[in-house]
Amino acid sequence: MPKLYKNGRSYRFRWHNPLTNRSEWSYVRPHEYDGTEKDAKRVMNSFLGMRAEHRPVNSNEKFLPYARDVIAGVRLGKQTRQTYITNLENHMASLHHLKVSEIKVKHIRAVISEMENKPKPENVRNANEPYSGNSIRNVRIPLNKILRQALIDEILLVNPVGLADWPECDTDEPRLLDGEGVRALLQAAIEFHRYKRSKYAAIVALALFAGLRKGEIIRLVWDDIDFESRVIYIRKEGIRRVKTKNAVRPIEMSQILHDILWQHRLEITRSNELDLVFITRDGNPMGDRNLGTIIDSIIIRSGVWDPKSKKPELAKKPTLHPLRHNYFSVLVAEGVDIVYTAHQGGHANAGFTLNRYAHVMRKLTGVAAAAQDAHWGGTGFGQVPVLSGEHGGNGDDSST
Secondary structure: OOOOOEOOOOEEEEEEEEOOOEEEEEEEEEHHHOOHHHHHHHHHHHHHOHHHOOOOOOOOEEEEHHHHHHHHHHOHHHHHHHHHHHHHHHHHHOOOOOOOHHHHHHHHHHHHHHHHHOOOOOOOOOOOOOOOOOHHHHHHHHHHHHHHHHHHHHOOOOOOOHHHHOOOOOOOOOOOOOOHHHHHHHHHHHOOOOOOHEEEEEEEEHHHHOOOOOHHOOOHHHEEEEEEOOOEEEOOOOOOOOOOHHHOOEEOOHHHHHHHHHHHHHHHOOOOOOEEOOOOOOOEEEEHHHHHHHHHHHHHHOOOOHHHHHHHHHHHOOOHHHHHHHHHHHHHHHHHHHHHHHHOOOOHHHHHHHHHHHOOOOOOOOOOHHHHHHHHHHHHHHHHHOOOOOOOOOOOOOOO
């Protein structure tokens, strides 16, 4: 166990860094502990990766070390954990030096206000643009987990996260492409390929006609596709990494998608060890960012989206994901059961699907009443007597 050394108002300790294979100094800063050596040792243990339940919690706990402990103790995927840590370090700085017991609604509002007014840094996508409502609400998730744990640890009496005024999510209506737009998009995908093959058209088709996410497309293998039964299986074994448990699902394959995928299979001239459906010219798996850049170029080339257009629906940033929205929009517009639609697309619950795509539903006035009559046999059910009178009665309100 490393030894703590007093260093002014801070403490420091030496530890072995496995990345550099060297012994290095690390510091416990004043805002990270409550001023006692015991609490500084707790921070050191947290840094060294001791399990959260092995460290004591006290009422003078500072937010930053406590938050790190909570995130370390929650069961999360590697990428999700890193996202939580990034949000903690970049967007909760105003809370770092506070005691957890002192955090109130005004402090949460300060976090929201700072994100609303500061631009994105230079090293991220869409640098210098303001943070969206979705980005701000994403900070709420880890912050709520942290302060909910503070309730459990009896440091806080009330979790202030839910009492703050969080911005609404960005709910731009997904754009439904018409037949002409779909044909232009598929043609642009074929022309983008150096040999005019259907590889990129197949990628576009999987998002457009099956609602696959980019990660699901990249990890798709030929054994996942049953051409005879016309079913695509999204699994989690091997190299797969699905977003949620609901993402593991069989997806019906339309005839147009079947034909495009089969054409892609016939055109393949190089096999790969993992049997991936899509690979690079060198036979390697396609990279997430590289594929995104390619699809962006195809979408712009097709004219379906134009970043320079003055029309809002054309000027939105082109990505692969809006094509997935198109898949849901078609199913909902055609009256496919909403629960089945959510299952086909891998949504966590049907409520999200309904809220997101309710605006594209067909007008169903009278359908509910017709369904009841069809099920129960209309007026003949139970020989219910037909009442007379202006309002269906005999005009006499008296009872016997």
